[in-house]
Structure formats: C-alpha cells, structure tokens
Amino acid sequence: MIDEVRLGVVLLCHANLPMAARMARIWADGGARVVIHIDAKVPAATADKMKRELSDLPGILYSRRIRCNWGRFSLIEATQHAASQLLEAYPDCTHVYLASGSCLPLRPIADLSAFLAAHPGRDFIESVDTNEVGWVIGGLNEERFTLYFPIDWRKYRKLFDRCVAIQRRLRIRRKLPRGLTPHLGSQWWCLTARTLRAILDDPRRDEYDRFFRRTWIPDESYFQTLARRHSSGIESRSLTFARFDHRGRPYQAYDDHLQVLEEANCFVARKIWPGAARLLEHFPRPADATPDPAPPQPANIERLIARTLSRRILGRPGLYMQSRFPRKDAENGKTSAPYAVFQGMTDIFPDFENWLRDHMPGDVHGHLLGPEMVEFAGRPEIGPGALSSSAVVRDYDPQRFLTALIRVTERMQVFQFSPRDNQELNWFMATDPNAYLFVVTGAWNLPLLDMDMPFDDVRRITAMLQRTEMEQLQVLNSVWVKARVQLWEFNDFIARPQAILDKVLSQIDPDANPVTELPPMRDMTGLPEHLQRLRNSGLHPHLTGDQPITKASHILARNNI
Amino acid sequence: MRTLEHLPIPGRLRRRIERQWLIGRAIKRRHALTLLTDRTRQIASRDILAFVTQRNERVRLPYFLDYYRKLGIRHFLFVDNNSDDGSTEYLCEQPDVSLWWTKAGYKQSRFGMDWLGWLLFRYGHGHWCLTVDPDEFLVYPHCDDRPLTALTDWLEDSGRRSYPAMLLDMYPRGALDETVYREGQNPFEIACWFDPANYSIRKNKYLGNLWIQGGPRTRTFFSYDPKSGPALNKIPLVNWNRRYAYYSSTHMLLPRSLNWVYDEDGGEMASGCLLHAKFLSTFAEKSAEELDRGQHYANSQEYRAYHAGLQEGAHLWCSESREYHDWRQLEDLGLISSGNWP
Structure with a gap:
C-alpha cells in the first residue's frame, strides 16, 4: 500500500x-x-x-x-x-x-x-x-517483431513496403528473445x-x-x-x-x-x-x-x-458528392433508404397512383423515369431537393437523380415504372438491397388496346416494349439481384389482384390495413383477341402468361372485367 | 493544346506536355501584368495566400476582403482586369493586398488563369494558396470555430495537397434586382437560398476529377441542355508547388493526383463549399456588360442564357430551395463532408 x-x-x-x-x-x-x-x-x-x-x-x-x-x-x-x-x-x-x-x-x-x-x-x-x-x-502488427526494418519509412515509403514484401516472400522471421511475448x-x-x-x-x-x-x-x-x-x-x-x-x-x-x-x-x-x-x-x-x-x-x-x-x-450510404464518389459495387449502400417500384400497375389500374397514396405511407410518385417528364407526386415543375422535372436533365445522370431524391426526402419513395421509361437504372435498382421491385410483366399491353393507331404501329411498339421488358427480366432474374423482387405474369396477377396487392402492401408496411377495394381496372375487353392478332401477325407476346387464350378470357370473365 | 487529344500520345506524356505548356504560357504572359502595388515582402513563410482576378467589383470587395481576413488569409494577390469603377484605387490602399493590372483579354488569357498561373508560380510555391473569384466564399466544416490554418495544418498532416470546394449557387428569394446589395454587406443576407440535391456527377478519366453540374442555373437556364450547364466542381485550396498548373479555371489541376480529392471505396474525404454570391442586384447590369464583351466561357453562353431568362423576369427561387444556415446544414445534406476531421 x-x-x-x-x-x-x-x-x-x-x-x-x-x-x-x-x-x-x-x-x-x-x-x-x-x-x-x-x-x-x-x-x-x-x-x-x-x-x-x-x-x-x-x-x-x-x-x-x-x-x-x-x-x-x-x-x-x-x-x-x-x-x-x-x-x-x-x-x-x-x-x-x-x-x-x-x-x-x-x-x-x-x-x-x-x-x-x-x-x-x-x-x-x-x-x-x-x-x-x-x-x-493501418500498419504492421506482429510482423513489427519478426521482420527487419533497415529502411526509414518516412523517407522511403515505397522501398520500405518492398522490403517488407520481400521478407514476407522469403519467409524471413526474426527470433524473439526467450521468454518474451x-x-x-x-x-x-x-x-x-x-x-x-x-x-x-x-x-x-x-x-x-x-x-x-x-x-x-x-x-x-x-x-x-x-x-x-x-x-x-x-x-x-x-x-x-x-x-x-x-x-x-x-x-x-x-x-x-x-x-x-x-x-x-x-x-x-x-x-x-x-x-x-x-x-x-x-x-x-x-x-x-x-x-x-x-x-x-x-x-x-x-x-x-x-x-x-x-x-x-464507410461514408453515408446513398451519398454521392464531391468527396465521395464510390465506384460501382463499392458504395456501401447504393441508396440511403428503402424505396418501392411498381411496374405494370398503372397499366392495369389507371388511377393506381392515387389509390396507393391512400393505402400506404410515403411519397407516391408517378413514372419518375417516364419519357415525357419526371412525374413527381402532384406533378410540380420542381420536385423534392429542387430536382428538375425535365426528363432531359434527369436522363443526364439518372443515378444521381434517384439517389438524391431518396436521400433528400424523409418518407419512403414509391414510384411507377414501365418498359416505356428510362431503363438505365435497371441494374442499379436490381442490385440495391433498399429496393422493393413489384413487377407485373406484360401489363404494358393493356394501354395499347384502345390506342387509335394502325395495327402495324401497335405491333412495332409491342415488339419494342416486349424486348425492353425481356432485357429487364434478364437483369431481375440474374444471380446478382439484391433487391426484393417479386414478379407476376399478367395472367397470374389478374387472377387474384386483391390478394397480391394486399401481400405487397403488408410487405412494405407491416401495419398496413388489409386491402378491401381495388382501384378501377382498365377495360380489358378484346385483350385475348388482340393478343391472338399479334400472334397471327408473327409476334409472340409471351410476357402476359402462358395460359391459353381461352383460359385467360375465362379468368377475365370471372373477375367481372 | 486541344489538338493533342487526337494524337496517339500516351495519356501520361500528354498530361506532362500539357502541364508544362500551361506553366510556360503563364510565365510568358507575365508581361501582360503591370505591377501597381507590391507588398509581397510581407509574405511570411507559412502564410496562406489568396489569388484573385477581378473586374469592376468595387462594391463586393470590402466584404470579400473582410471575410477572408477573418478566415486567416494573410495576403491577397489581385489581378485587376482594367476596372473603371474605382476598385483599382481601393485595392491599392489595402495593407495586405498586392495588385497587378492588365488590360489584356480575359478570354485570351484562359479566363484569367494565365495571370494567376504566373503569380502562383512566382509567389505561391510552398504556400497554401486559395484561388477564388470575388463572389466566392469558402465554407468548410467547423469554419465557424477553426481558422483556415487549422484546416491547412490538418491537410498537411494527413498528407494532402489539395482541398475541394464545390461551387454552391446562392440566390435571393425574389427577383434578383429586388433588394439592392450595399457595399460591405454580407451578400448572403440577400442571397441565402440554394438548391439542396439536384447535382449530377461524372468522372473525367483523363484528369481524374469529378465533373459536377446542376444547381439553379442548370435547372432554370439549361434544362434543355444540361450538358452545357456550368461546372461546379472546384479545387481552390492547394499547397502550391511551382510545378502545378490549373487546367481549366480552378475546376481541375495538373498533375492529376491533385484532383483525387474524393474516395472511391465508399468513404468520405473532407470537402468544403464555395458559396457563390453571383446572383445579386449587381448581376443584371453585369450580365449585360459581359454579354457585350463576350469574354466568358463558351462564347458567354451562360450569360446569354441568363440574360434571356432574366429579361423574362425569371427568378431562381423555387419552393424546394433551402435557406442557408451554416456548414452543418450543408454537411447533413451531403454537399460537404468533414471526412476524417472530427
């Protein structure tokens, strides 16, 4: 003592x-x-x-x-x-x-x-x-004791490193004095x-x-x-x-x-x-x-x-700025918060955006990556974070657009997507664990039904959109996917839309109320015939589902569509 | 120099040639400068120096000098491009300003970079040098508590030679000419709004720098051609060596290792902001004048667009603009980062 x-x-x-x-x-x-x-x-x-x-x-x-x-x-x-x-x-x-x-x-x-x-x-x-x-x-650990250090690190850093590397290669080990740990x-x-x-x-x-x-x-x-x-x-x-x-x-x-x-x-x-x-x-x-x-x-x-x-x-996830510009796949968080993407819903339910806004918390946008403009919720000219609604500005750097939007807003971002939109972010979203992707394939066929266009044009557009969606599906089915992806073929979705939407909403928000009513669906009369006509013209529309046409029309009938 | 890009010269050699050409050009053009006031003897060995080109900025100068004196700039090296509003005389009277005068063309001198290149070569060697315009105000993490020397000491300890500060366009809430800017006033009392998150970034492989665009100017004047929007990336603070050269304005430098001011593995490096007080009441007259002179980048395309836009009564403010408070706000928004500087 x-x-x-x-x-x-x-x-x-x-x-x-x-x-x-x-x-x-x-x-x-x-x-x-x-x-x-x-x-x-x-x-x-x-x-x-x-x-x-x-x-x-x-x-x-x-x-x-x-x-x-x-x-x-x-x-x-x-x-x-x-x-x-x-x-x-x-x-x-x-x-x-x-x-x-x-x-x-x-x-x-x-x-x-x-x-x-x-x-x-x-x-x-x-x-x-x-x-x-x-x-x-940031340095050597036990090798401090087992290697030789003849070179001054401060003066000759490269030489120092090389000297260490050579000794490692030659397995040079100094012996410690007896009894020292x-x-x-x-x-x-x-x-x-x-x-x-x-x-x-x-x-x-x-x-x-x-x-x-x-x-x-x-x-x-x-x-x-x-x-x-x-x-x-x-x-x-x-x-x-x-x-x-x-x-x-x-x-x-x-x-x-x-x-x-x-x-x-x-x-x-x-x-x-x-x-x-x-x-x-x-x-x-x-x-x-x-x-x-x-x-x-x-x-x-x-x-x-x-x-x-x-x-x-590590940096702040989802941040891209003058002094943090991570290379691809070294982002430590591609985006800063979860977000959800709905593909095909607006084609089936034209008023889906407004309906969704009432059924979940978060900012529900239209087609953020749409070809004409950035459809921010409420369609303002300048969106959150002063992002321009000009599609040209957005397409100049779509990745910065999406990450900035997600980072600058406080609520969850939800937006619509379709093969008509800018596809540049497909890989980015598919490999982002923050993304929820809900995709109904082939739904883009529906708006083409009541297009007042020559059939040849419809056929050309169908081919284009189908090709785009097939490419996107290749991404979504790859082994690199980190997003929570759910895919339904059009026919599957149409067979039980309420149950699927219910599941989807409860996935995003576990406290969501069960879906009791659906938004009005687009008129689908003539879809089977339309698809058959496309087939007859030599195009194979296979993203709507494999069921025979008769069965599809049977399902449509059962759903009172 | 542009022709070099098409020749099959390895990038490394090409950059070397370009750098030497830029330095040589700056040295050659030193004769365009007339020395008016020489106080460079006051410069002590570890002083931080500011290098500025100005033309008819008399109203802005008092606040500018004050701001940077408080931050810890010990000496200002000004190049006056043929001003006629009394700013020359004003600068001559300042105790910590050395002044050169020229009537050579701004555009022909690589937008003033030849003049500053020479001054940097002659006086900047071994100093931390801040190269800014009179309407740019440096903000960095902890700038309200720590002087610039704290930052440069730390940068030096961390083995860094350059410090990035993105240009952040500030604008008033109403029309630009609504509130008149008074001499000596803090410009950010009027222009205190900025765009929080609409910036695009790409990497320039040749020089290794990031190319940042966006902000209110792109949103308002260049929404049909965002590629032509002004570049916002800047590296204004450099521990200068006479072998360095600014490549294009203060956007990037040679050798290109000075442009690696960002982390590519996910981490954040330290960075600041240059608050850009361009959009004040003085801007309307200036844009008309500059348009006549045609001395600015890309045929004054910017000024042309502003002028057209402003004639129509456009203003930069929008409902998503943020009001500027302090550096913490900028850091939270991810415009600047304190990186490894707690």
Missing part, C-alpha cells in the same frame, strides 16, 4: 518547444518531478530558449539529447536515459508518467496523483497481446517506479535492447512487452487520451472540442492543435480543495471519434 504518490514525468519534446515549455510548467506546478528530453534535431538556440523560459523552475532536469527518428529505437533510448535520470535524481518517486511536449493535462495533476493513490501498485500501460488481437490500425499498446504510459526500475535494471536488458533496436515502432512495444515480465499489476489502458485514424495518424483536438474533452474527464490528452488557444487557456482545470480521483469517462469523445472514423471509411 502506497500512502503518498510522488509523480515523476518524462517529457519528450520534438517540435513546438514553446508549447512544450508550457506543458512542463503545468506538470511542475502540479508538483510533479519533470525530466525533459529535447530531440537533438532541435537547434541549440531553440532548446536554450526553452531552458531559459523554464529557468525559474529549478527542479526541472534535462536528459542527454538524442536524435530521435520516428518509429525507431532512438525514442526508447531517449526515454530510458530520461527515466534513469529521473529515478536517480528523485529516488522518492513512486510513479513515472511518460508524456510528450504536446500532451495537454486536462485535469489538475493533483487529481492524477489522487487517482494513482487510489490504485496502489498498478501500472497503467496499454498492453495487448499481438498474437490474439490486432491492436494496430510481444505486446503492443499506446506509447504513453504511467508505470510505478518499481516496475520501471525492474525494466531498466533487468540483467538481460542488453539482449532485449538489441532485439528491439530492429523492431518497427518500438515505442509502442518495448515497455508494453517488458512490463508484462516485471509488473505485478497491469491495468491495460493508457491514462493519456490519444486516438488514431485509419492510417494511424493521431486525431487533434480543437477549440470546439472543449465541451466534449471536459466531459471525458481524462487526465491527459494528445494531441492539441497548437492554435487552439481556448483549449490551452481552459485546461488544465484548476485544482479543487480535495483532489478528485474519479476515473476518465471518455464515452462521448469515443463516440465522436468512432463516428468520424466510420464516416471516413
């Missing part, structure tokens, strides 16, 4: 020394012993300026300056030197916190001490077994002085150092691995709040994160945008009379980061 916590801090500073000096002052003022390591790459004048700035704080020590390269052992070396110096100069230290010059303490240092005192003997170091869990985002974790930790001493004074340290010298990004594995050997109580979490994006770059905090950072109640945050003046002024919070040992509650900020990350990686 440790009664009192005496905190020591190792501060690694690479760039932006004025900010680092500020942080050092915060730590020192909070009662922590501070050892600063200034990267040897920093010009001497700048380093001296920092030392002058902190000259009123006599307790601050400066460790031997080492040239640090990102992802290299030099960082560990710098930490080792600084930590040894700290423990030597202040043997009464009970805990050592590793922080960087751009890590901003959010809560008073006294809170941190109180928290550590409440968890005596615990080492706060994130340490994840590489064999079991992939901790790394590789662990990874955040490079910012807080260890008890006992554990840290054990790591630094380990009799096999030379062997470990030699091994980690050739490991990739040892700052995320050296202490994390060795702490597992020496610590008696590991709390596998970092007290420094740091999150990385999908490429492994740290997220920065800005002024507008003040609220969420405050709620998170974290001790230390990394990393702060240097221009975030309000954050730097606001944090750390002034110390209360009694230190608050409450643990961090980063749920809100985690949620914010998870949302950002998923937006970057």
Whole structure:
C-alpha cells in the first residue's frame, strides 16, 4: 500500500518547444518531478530558449539529447536515459508518467496523483497481446517483431513496403528473445517506479535492447512487452487520451472540442492543435480543495471519434458528392433508404397512383423515369431537393437523380415504372438491397388496346416494349439481384389482384390495413383477341402468361372485367 | 493544346506536355501584368495566400476582403482586369493586398488563369494558396470555430495537397434586382437560398476529377441542355508547388493526383463549399456588360442564357430551395463532408 504518490514525468519534446515549455510548467506546478528530453534535431538556440523560459523552475532536469527518428529505437533510448535520470535524481518517486511536449493535462495533476493513490501498485500501460488481437490500425502488427526494418519509412515509403514484401516472400522471421511475448499498446504510459526500475535494471536488458533496436515502432512495444515480465499489476489502458485514424495518424483536438474533452474527464490528452488557444487557456482545470480521483469517462469523445472514423471509411450510404464518389459495387449502400417500384400497375389500374397514396405511407410518385417528364407526386415543375422535372436533365445522370431524391426526402419513395421509361437504372435498382421491385410483366399491353393507331404501329411498339421488358427480366432474374423482387405474369396477377396487392402492401408496411377495394381496372375487353392478332401477325407476346387464350378470357370473365 | 487529344500520345506524356505548356504560357504572359502595388515582402513563410482576378467589383470587395481576413488569409494577390469603377484605387490602399493590372483579354488569357498561373508560380510555391473569384466564399466544416490554418495544418498532416470546394449557387428569394446589395454587406443576407440535391456527377478519366453540374442555373437556364450547364466542381485550396498548373479555371489541376480529392471505396474525404454570391442586384447590369464583351466561357453562353431568362423576369427561387444556415446544414445534406476531421 502506497500512502503518498510522488509523480515523476518524462517529457519528450520534438517540435513546438514553446508549447512544450508550457506543458512542463503545468506538470511542475502540479508538483510533479519533470525530466525533459529535447530531440537533438532541435537547434541549440531553440532548446536554450526553452531552458531559459523554464529557468525559474529549478527542479526541472534535462536528459542527454538524442536524435530521435520516428518509429525507431532512438525514442526508447531517449526515454530510458530520461527515466534513469529521473529515478536517480528523485529516488522518492513512486510513479513515472511518460508524456510528450504536446500532451495537454486536462485535469489538475493533483487529481492524477489522487487517482494513482487510489490504485496502489498498478501500472497503467496499454498492453495487448499481438498474437490474439490486432491492436494496430493501418500498419504492421506482429510482423513489427519478426521482420527487419533497415529502411526509414518516412523517407522511403515505397522501398520500405518492398522490403517488407520481400521478407514476407522469403519467409524471413526474426527470433524473439526467450521468454518474451510481444505486446503492443499506446506509447504513453504511467508505470510505478518499481516496475520501471525492474525494466531498466533487468540483467538481460542488453539482449532485449538489441532485439528491439530492429523492431518497427518500438515505442509502442518495448515497455508494453517488458512490463508484462516485471509488473505485478497491469491495468491495460493508457491514462493519456490519444486516438488514431485509419492510417494511424493521431486525431487533434480543437477549440470546439472543449465541451466534449471536459466531459471525458481524462487526465491527459494528445494531441492539441497548437492554435487552439481556448483549449490551452481552459485546461488544465484548476485544482479543487480535495483532489478528485474519479476515473476518465471518455464515452462521448469515443463516440465522436468512432463516428468520424466510420464516416471516413464507410461514408453515408446513398451519398454521392464531391468527396465521395464510390465506384460501382463499392458504395456501401447504393441508396440511403428503402424505396418501392411498381411496374405494370398503372397499366392495369389507371388511377393506381392515387389509390396507393391512400393505402400506404410515403411519397407516391408517378413514372419518375417516364419519357415525357419526371412525374413527381402532384406533378410540380420542381420536385423534392429542387430536382428538375425535365426528363432531359434527369436522363443526364439518372443515378444521381434517384439517389438524391431518396436521400433528400424523409418518407419512403414509391414510384411507377414501365418498359416505356428510362431503363438505365435497371441494374442499379436490381442490385440495391433498399429496393422493393413489384413487377407485373406484360401489363404494358393493356394501354395499347384502345390506342387509335394502325395495327402495324401497335405491333412495332409491342415488339419494342416486349424486348425492353425481356432485357429487364434478364437483369431481375440474374444471380446478382439484391433487391426484393417479386414478379407476376399478367395472367397470374389478374387472377387474384386483391390478394397480391394486399401481400405487397403488408410487405412494405407491416401495419398496413388489409386491402378491401381495388382501384378501377382498365377495360380489358378484346385483350385475348388482340393478343391472338399479334400472334397471327408473327409476334409472340409471351410476357402476359402462358395460359391459353381461352383460359385467360375465362379468368377475365370471372373477375367481372 | 486541344489538338493533342487526337494524337496517339500516351495519356501520361500528354498530361506532362500539357502541364508544362500551361506553366510556360503563364510565365510568358507575365508581361501582360503591370505591377501597381507590391507588398509581397510581407509574405511570411507559412502564410496562406489568396489569388484573385477581378473586374469592376468595387462594391463586393470590402466584404470579400473582410471575410477572408477573418478566415486567416494573410495576403491577397489581385489581378485587376482594367476596372473603371474605382476598385483599382481601393485595392491599392489595402495593407495586405498586392495588385497587378492588365488590360489584356480575359478570354485570351484562359479566363484569367494565365495571370494567376504566373503569380502562383512566382509567389505561391510552398504556400497554401486559395484561388477564388470575388463572389466566392469558402465554407468548410467547423469554419465557424477553426481558422483556415487549422484546416491547412490538418491537410498537411494527413498528407494532402489539395482541398475541394464545390461551387454552391446562392440566390435571393425574389427577383434578383429586388433588394439592392450595399457595399460591405454580407451578400448572403440577400442571397441565402440554394438548391439542396439536384447535382449530377461524372468522372473525367483523363484528369481524374469529378465533373459536377446542376444547381439553379442548370435547372432554370439549361434544362434543355444540361450538358452545357456550368461546372461546379472546384479545387481552390492547394499547397502550391511551382510545378502545378490549373487546367481549366480552378475546376481541375495538373498533375492529376491533385484532383483525387474524393474516395472511391465508399468513404468520405473532407470537402468544403464555395458559396457563390453571383446572383445579386449587381448581376443584371453585369450580365449585360459581359454579354457585350463576350469574354466568358463558351462564347458567354451562360450569360446569354441568363440574360434571356432574366429579361423574362425569371427568378431562381423555387419552393424546394433551402435557406442557408451554416456548414452543418450543408454537411447533413451531403454537399460537404468533414471526412476524417472530427
């Protein structure tokens, strides 16, 4: 049981020394012993300026300056030197916190001490077994330990990648020192002085150092691995709040994160945008009379980061814009919401659109892809989202038209379709899980019945529409279909329209009222004869159904049509 | 240069030739520019610079300069195309403006891009450069809380060199000349409406950029020929290098890797918007003048259409227009994205 916590801090500073000096002052003022390591790459004048700035704080020590390269052992070396110096100069230290010059303490240092005192003997170091869990985002995982890394990634990225690829191909594997299980974790930790001493004074340290010298990004594995050997109580979490994006770059905090950072109640945050003046002024919070040992509650900020990350990686489904233009089949959601397409219904029931509007929630449009105009519900000149009702404008980019309409409206979009309409979206809709496609094939024959046209023209149009619908059916019957497709042949549908419509509506909306009455049907007298006439003229109308003509007329008769 | 498209030259080589030709042309045309005020010595190493061509925009300039100063632009490099409304004198007096003057043809100078190309080459190297018109106002995620330097720092950390901002046409509720725009006024007090979701997008394989069209202009003036509608994709913010060149206005650049500002695997990259305050009371007179000069893209086809449309009393507002509030609204609508910038 440790009664009192005496905190020591190792501060690694690479760039932006004025900010680092500020942080050092915060730590020192909070009662922590501070050892600063200034990267040897920093010009001497700048380093001296920092030392002058902190000259009123006599307790601050400066460790031997080492040239640090990102992802290299030099960082560990710098930490080792600084930590040894700290423990030597202040043997009464009970805990050592590793922080960087751009890590901003959010809560008073006294809170941190109180928290550590409440968890005596615990080492706060994130340490994840590489064999079991992939901790790394966007990079190498266990291969960090098993391959050689002679090339600087920052300078020669392609060469680095090739080097890794070649070693993989040659199955090169480095041997781990006996008794080590590789662990990874955040490079910012807080260890008890006992554990840290054990790591630094380990009799096999030379062997470990030699091994980690050739490991990739040892700052995320050296202490994390060795702490597992020496610590008696590991709390596998970092007290420094740091999150990385999908490429492994740290997220920065800005002024507008003040609220969420405050709620998170974290001790230390990394990393702060240097221009975030309000954050730097606001944090750390002034110390209360009694230190608050409450643990961090980063749920809100985690949620914010998870949302950002998923937006970057997955994006919003059904969105096509200047910075999200997914290639075909990589859309992660072709459209943003379910929508329904009815094909053939308006041919059978001329007033189907209005009838449907009364029977289901959602915006029921006419033929959105119709040849003359975009038939928005109510036929406005400008539809939802300021989409033009001009068919020319729509056909210029029909996919953006449909996806924009579905995304910009709040209710479900329902529209009519037929082989007369623009067919460009057939594949798109058929492969979209959001689409409900209800198709009565061959229904387009009906309006041709009372066309006042020469039979030759009717025959030509029939042939054209039939060909179009056959092509569409090929799409709808392919193995790639993701939409919920239901097909009825005309005769099947006519045989029991009420039951089918009932089923359809309850599929879209489970709470839909049962269909009790149908909209008025188009007059079908003469359809069998018409079809026979088409047959006689050498055209085979086979989308209406296979039943013999007599049976069809029998069904029509039974339905009082 | 157009002839190159028909020659059997591999795309890569062709793009290289075109880029060098564009840069060479800009350097050659530097003599068309007369230096009026040179304050370029003020430019410090990490300053964000704005490059602007203007002609008779005196009324708009005060708000424009104010807006971008607040955003964090440290120096403005203006090319004045023979103005006669006092804007030249006004710009000369500004403490953070360097001004060049020319009377060369706008059209003959690739719509001003030759002039700006030279200035970018000469002064932009190593800086984040914003190339805009006086009626374009950059909006990006968090722009009310974070200055432009926060954005450019982050872009640089993320290894990005260019930032897209689609042109969003803003218009007033009534007729364009109903409310007169006063000097210094926020133009979006008047023109605060926009089209939320009627944009078409296609990909240009040769240059890798997206070609965005649509909006109120296409809906009103080009509904019979949407292909001729104005292009709305822009890449105005670039960490400039003297080897870069704007290809056509600020719509796309060479080398083409600068145009890859969108994700093709489903994710969203960060993007902003240029609010376009073109449709104000000043527009009617301007369109008449520009029509006479014939100095605009595709034989001023746009201006011709507007002029004809506006003569008939057409206005751009419709019942589906949205009123502009802030960047969050634009992000929700999917016009911009904060991408990976929480």
